[in-house]
Amino acid sequence: MAAGSVQRSFAKVCVAVRPTCLRSLAARVEEILTVDGSQRAGVTDSTVIPETVQTGYDRIDNPQSSSICNPRSEGLRSEAISQGARTLQRDRANAIRSVGGLLRGGPPPRGIKFMSAVASEHDGILVEEEKPSGEEPSVEEEGPEQNSLYTSAEGPAEFTAADLNRYYTISSEDAAVYFGEGLPPSLMKEFEETRERSFLIRARVLELFDRFKRCQVDTLQASEEGGRVRSPASKHKPQCLLDGFIKSGKSAALAMLVHWARIQGWLVFYVPCARDWTSGGMYYKNEHTGLYDTPVQAKTILEGFLKSHGSLLATIPCRVLKPLQLGEGAGVGKLRGSQELSLPEGSTLKDLVEKGIAVSQVAVSVVVRIREELSRVKEAPVLICVDEYNSWFTFSHFHESTGTRSRRPIHARELSMVNAFRNMEGPLMMATAFSSSLAVGKLPVQLPGVPKNVRFPIQRYNLEEATAAMMYYHSRKITSKEPSKEDIKKLFYLTNGNGEEMRTLARFLG
Incomplete structure (x- = not known):
């Protein structure tokens, strides 16, 4: 110079x-x-x-x-x-x-x-x-400590604000008990890559717990006063529709809600993959209802429901006494004789579910009957949770022949089980989540059968949540080195908080 x-x-x-x-x-x-x-x-x-x-x-x-x-x-x-x-x-x-x-x-x-x-x-x-x-590295360059990576809470019912941005792990035994129906494919993919069943405790998830806790208080007050009355402290409806960007954690939030409710003794009817109800298996047109029955999907959901609530279902009596209509079984056709089935007096919901599993011709009618029975249960709080809910508002993968050379697509509302569970209106608590896939068609702003002002936005990871996720991925050996603060920021802004993309790109940190 x-x-x-x-x-x-x-x-x-x-x-x-x-x-x-x-x-x-x-x-x-x-x-x-x-x-x-x-x-x-x-x-x-x-x-x-x-x-x-x-x-x-x-x-x-x-x-x-x-x-x-x-x-x-x-x-x-x-x-x-x-x-x-x-x-x-x-x-x-x-x-x-x-x-x-x-x-x-x-x-x-x-x-x-x-x-x-x-x-x-x-x-x-x-x-x-x-x-x-000889100078020691600063705390910011070292990144967050891994000592506080996991929560010390024994279950979702004990989560507090101190557990935010920490992980909760469930064992294989608990997963079999509380998730008898299985888990969504997106969660199963993450569990497979991380080799651990862990959920990130987010602030939005705790708000979801609090919302349905208030709804339970409203239900108890309504039953005591003999009417549908909501307490002044609660401004929320008993329905909730989780909505947000792709890979924002809606399926994980809904699964944690199911775990939270079941661990407290609630009766939860959980559909982890609603798209399975509209594709695969066999389908037949029911002459009595004019809708299409899917007995394979009916048997699968009944087996999972019984696995998660077998003991609780045995204590709940059947309150709808009309006979069940029979249809066609999966590959076995119709039964001879009467096309109605009546349960013995004093039957419980467990007997009803077991009958639907044993007799393929009545499986779909049992699932539809369960929807009626759930609205009359008084022994425990009832919650219906449906993931990939938006797939029930588009066309299914099934077709109906309209001629020798023509077919028409069957809409999801024409399926018997979808038609029974799609409507969210009423006093029954219900939580649904949109699918992470864009291949479900263009949906209207206001869905039919969905009350207004029930959308519950789920945002993608913020920087604190992304930091916790990256440290968790490092502990599970997904990253070859411990991510620094700058690495986390780069991945966070590159993926815009998309959890799956962050997990994929974390492997390239060298």
């Missing part, structure tokens, strides 16, 4: 510096300029080459006249000039530090690096964060 460049930089600094600092600043810059000029004028052979090497030569005033110097003298001279240049650059760096300290009123930066030896006055100065030897 030439003396003129320093002077011009000094003029710019004087514009912003405080008047009280000008005197000390001017003295410091003048000192540097004096040293700079003297070193530039005094670079001669007498200051560079030792006297023992100058035998037979006079003082060389032109440094470029290397032809009169012997090779040894030339090497020593080049080394000394390089050393002098490094000393000059170090003095200039100290001057810049002093200027920076005066301007900011604080300590100078830890390191300065010039962009090039021929940089102009418009070229910037790159500041390097050089750590002195």
Whole structure:
């Protein structure tokens, strides 16, 4: 940097510096300029080459006249000039530090690096964060500690604000008990990659728990007063529709709600994948209802319901006494004789479910009957949870033949089980979640059978939640190194808080 460049930089600094600092600043810059000029004028052979090497030569005033110097003298001279240049650059760096300290009123930066030896006055100065030897890394660079990665709560019912952004793990035994129907495919994929069944405790999930806790209070008050009355403390309806961007955690929030409710003794009818009700298996048109029966899906959901609530269902009597209509079984056709089935007097919901599992022709009618029975249960709070709920408002994968060469698609509302559970209106508590897939068609703003103002937005990860997720992925050996604060920020802004994309890209942190 030439003396003129320093002077011009000094003029710019004087514009912003405080008047009280000008005197000390001017003295410091003048000192540097004096040293700079003297070193530039005094670079001669007498200051560079030792006297023992100058035998037979006079003082060389032109440094470029290397032809009169012997090779040894030339090497020593080049080394000394390089050393002098490094000393000059170090003095200039100290001057810049002093200027920076005066301007900011604080300590100078830890390191300065010039962009090039021929940089102009418009070229910037790159500041390097050089750590002195022996200095301990700061807490921000180390990232969050893993000691608080998991919660100490024994179950979702004990979650508090202190458990936010921590993980809760359920064992395989608990998963079989509380999730007899299974879990959504997106959650199963994450559990497979992390090799652990853990859920992130988010603030929105705790708000969801609190919402249905208030709904339970409203239900108890309504039963005591003989009417549908909501307490003044609750402003929420008993229905809730989880909505949000793709991969924002709606399925995980709904699954945690199911676990929270079942661990407290609630009766929960859980559909982890509503799209399965509209595809696969066999379907037959019911002559009595005009709707289409899917006995394979009916048997599957009944088996999961019985696995999760077998003992509780045995204590709840059947309150709808009309006979069940028979249909076609899965690949076995109709039964001979009467097309109605009556349960013995005193039957429980467990008997009803077991009958639907044993007789394929009555499985769909049992699922539809359960929807009626749930609205009359008084022994325990009742909650219906449906994931991928928006797939029930588009066309199914089934078709009906309308001629020898034509078919028409069957809408989801024409399926018997979907038609029974799709309506969310009424006093029964119900929580649904939209699918993470975009291949479900364009839905209207107000869905038929869905009350107004029941949408419950689920946002994607914020920075704190993303940090907890990245540290969890590192503990599960998904990342090869511990992610730093900068790594987490890069992935967070790159994926916009998409949990699945963060888990995928975390493998590339090297």
